[in-house]
Amino acid sequence: MPPIFFANAVDSQTKGLDLTISQTSNLGSGINLENNFGLNLNQTRRIGNIHASPKLVSQIDSYFSEPNRIYFEEAVPRVKATLSNNLRVSGFNILLRNSFFGKVTDADVLDANFDGVVGKQEHFVLNNRFVTDLSIGYDFSKNISATIGSNNIFNVMPSRNPLINSLTADNQFVYSRQVSQYGIGGRFLFARIEFKF
Numbered sequence: 001m002p003p004i005f006f007a008n009a010v011d012s013q014t015k016g017l018d019l020t021i022s023q024t025s026n027l028g029s030g031i032n033l034e035n036n037f038g039l040n041l042n043q044t045r046r047i048g049n050i051h052a053s054p055k056l057v058s059q060i061d062s063y064f065s066e067p068n069r070i071y072f073e074e075a076v077p078r079v080k081a082t083l084s085n086n087l088r089v090s091g092f093n094i095l096l097r098n099s100f101f102g103k104v105t106d107a108d109v110l111d112a113n114f115d116g117v118v119g120k121q122e123h124f125v126l127n128n129r130f131v132t133d134l135s136i137g138y139d140f141s142k143n144i145s146a147t148i149g150s151n152n153i154f155n156v157m158p159s160r161n162p163l164i165n166s167l168t169a170d171n172q173f174v175y176s177r178q179v180s181q182y183g184i185g186g187r188f189l190f191a192r193i194e195f196k197f
Contacts, residue, residue: 010046011048012046015042021038032088034085035086036083037082039079039080046064050063070107074104075105075179076104077101077181079101084096093138095136095149096134098130099132101130101181104179105125105126106178126179129156129182131151131182132154134150134153146192146194147191149190149191150187155186161176
């Protein structure tokens with residue numbers, strides 16, 4: 001195994017836009033609707049040349065290989081958007097949140113033969129996903145409330161690794177372990193009681 005070292009060899013630039021819009025409506029006596037929209041657009045790229053030491057110029061691919069580039073530039077969503085709607089009616093609180101996660105790329109490098117090609121690099125895309133959260137709460141008093149709900153209520157999972165048969169043992173790791181689009185936990189159910197003193 002070649003030695004591993006860190007080098008300040010790459011300059012990067014991140015450009016993006018964060019947008020937040022909030023709106024509240026009074027729909028009648030004791031009925032209130034709050035809407036929040038958030039949008040994040042971002043892109044990170046390497047800029048300029050790789051700053052390789054003259055003594056290590058033959059190893060320049062190790063500074064910023066193609067898998068490193070993909071992990072650096074494409075492993076997080078360039079687009080994420082969230083729309084939440086919170087309806088309050090006579091002590092009840094209903095929260096609906098929809099989140100959009102843009103696609104990301106995972107760089108898997110196969111060192112062994114794959115389809116007859118030695119060292120062929122396979123990169124796969126985790127496609128866009130919508131994830132929905134829903135909860136319903138009730139205020140028994142100004143000091144006691146209870147909430148039940150679910151994050152990712154429709155159990156939306158990331159794209160499965162198409163190279164699963166080549167990369168995993170007994171199909172144990174069917175999702176990427178290198179990138180994090182929104183997690184692989186699936187549906188999460190919860191119930192909570194809150195006391196305010």
